[in-house]
Amino acid sequence: MKLHPLKLVTIVVEAVLDTRLRQDLLRLGAKGFTCTKADGEGSRGMRTDDLAGKNLRFETVVSDAVAERILTHLAEQYFPNYAVVAYVQDVSVVRGDKYV
Amino acid sequence: MKLHPLKLVTIVVEAVLDTRLRQDLLRLGAKGFTCTKADGEGSRGMRTDDLAGKNLRFETVVSDAVAERILTHLAEQYFPNYAVVAYVQDVSVVRGDKYV
Amino acid sequence: MKLHPLKLVTIVVEAVLDTRLRQDLLRLGAKGFTCTKADGEGSRGMRTDDLAGKNLRFETVVSDAVAERILTHLAEQYFPNYAVVAYVQDVSVVRGDKYV
Numbered sequence: 001m002k003l004h005p006l007k008l009v010t011i012v013v014e015a016v017l018d019t020r021l022r023q024d025l026l027r028l029g030a031k032g033f034t035c036t037k038a039d040g041e042g043s044r045g046m047r048t049d050d051l052a053g054k055n056l057r058f059e060t061v062v063s064d065a066v067a068e069r070i071l072t073h074l075a076e077q078y079f080p081n082y083a084v085v086a087y088v089q090d091v092s093v094v095r096g097d098k099y100v
Numbered sequence: 101m102k103l104h105p106l107k108l109v110t111i112v113v114e115a116v117l118d119t120r121l122r123q124d125l126l127r128l129g130a131k132g133f134t135c136t137k138a139d140g141e142g143s144r145g146m147r148t149d150d151l152a153g154k155n156l157r158f159e160t161v162v163s164d165a166v167a168e169r170i171l172t173h174l175a176e177q178y179f180p181n182y183a184v185v186a187y188v189q190d191v192s193v194v195r196g197d198k199y200v
Numbered sequence: 201m202k203l204h205p206l207k208l209v210t211i212v213v214e215a216v217l218d219t220r221l222r223q224d225l226l227r228l229g230a231k232g233f234t235c236t237k238a239d240g241e242g243s244r245g246m247r248t249d250d251l252a253g254k255n256l257r258f259e260t261v262v263s264d265a266v267a268e269r270i271l272t273h274l275a276e277q278y279f280p281n282y283a284v285v286a287y288v289q290d291v292s293v294v295r296g297d298k299y300v
Contacts, residue, residue: 001172008187012234022141032142034112034157034185041222042232057234061187071294072201079295085234087208087261087291091187094171095179101272108287122241132242134212134257134285161287191287194271195279 004096007067011058011074012038012085018056021078025058028073029066031099034059042083061091061099104196107167111158111174112138112185118156121178125158128173129166131199134159142183161191161199204296207267211258211274212238212285218256221278225258228273229266231299234259242283261291261299 009030013021018035025033038057062070067088078084093099109130113121118135125133138157162170167188178184193199209230213221218235225233238257262270267288278284293299 001168001175003171003188006187008189026141032140032185034138034140034155036136036138036157036236038234038236040232040234041226055234057236061185068201071203075201075294085232085261085293085298087206087293088203089189089208089289089291091189093185093187094175095186098185101268101275103271103288106287108289126241132240132285134238134240134255136236136238136257161285189289191289193285193287194275198285 001094003092003094006061006091006093006096006099007064008089008091009060009062009067009070010085010087010089011070012040012055013058013078014082015054015056017078017082021056021058024073025060025070028069030060030062030070032060042085061093063100066100101194103192103194106161106191106193106196106199107164108189108191109160109162109167109170110185110187110189111170112140112155113158113178114182115154115156117178117182121156121158124173125160125170128169130160130162130170132160142185161193163200201294203292203294206261206291206293206296206299207264208289208291209260209262209267209270210285210287210289211270212240212255213258213278214282215254215256217278217282221256221258224273225260225270228269230260230262230270232260242285261293263300266300
């Protein structure tokens with residue numbers, strides 16, 4: 001089984017950013033993403049577990065260059081105004097050509 | 101805390117594959133899995149965010165050999181016919197004997 | 201884009217442990233966490249997919265020291281009595297000071 005090294009970018013945002021983030025991900029070069037409803041407690045001290053599903057957890061498998069582009073965009077456009085968690089990991093994928 | 105190096109396999113499939121994938125994972129050697137409802141947008145251009153929860157995100161912690169077996173099976177049996185995302189990562193787990 | 205190396209700890213527990221685990225994570229040094237509803241099948245042979253959302257999947261980005269503390273606590277206090285999956289991974293995060 002030949003695997004391809006790529007990046008997994010995971011982003012947790014307030015649900016109000018749903019449409020904007022979807023559009024941004026695709027525009028910045030992601031070929032797709034997976035989104036799950038989430039709640040959480042974060043560094044703003046905002047407790048949201050009584051508001052189940054008020055956050056969204058996006059993940060997208062992308063090239064190194066697209067990962068860098070997404071993180072830079074989030075840092076500039078989202079972080080100043082919203083509670084956002086964003087991290088990147090190495091992944092090995094089947095059928096890597098789908099993602100780049 | 102002694103940790104054990106294993107593989108985390110993550111698979112996102114259409115919900116119609118739910119029962120089949122659960123059976124396949126266990127048959128191929130996974131000792132368990134976690135499943136969450138998801139939606140997404142993928143390389144088939146299929147927009148599913150208006151159909152919340154139409155995808156399922158499975159993850160399972162397994163040995164290298166079982167990870168290889170699962171990915172090979174997906175590539176042969178699922179990828180030709182379905183929109184599937186599958187990737188593998190290194191993880192360190194507590195109580196590694198549970199997973200192998 | 202400057203990224204910071206941290207640990208991602210993922211924990212899957214029965215929903216009955218929700219409040220207890222949230223409190224433990226924060227007390228042990230996590231600055232936040234993300235929680236999603238999940239189901240699964242595990243090493244106890246317990247089939248829960250007919251009880252959708254009976255498990256919870258927590259993830260938290262923390263320092264090495266806090267990851268160690270969380271895993272040790274789980275091993276001592278949760279594993280003897282509950283079906284728990286816990287694993288740790290390397291992640292690179294934007295704005296690392298939020299998490300430590």
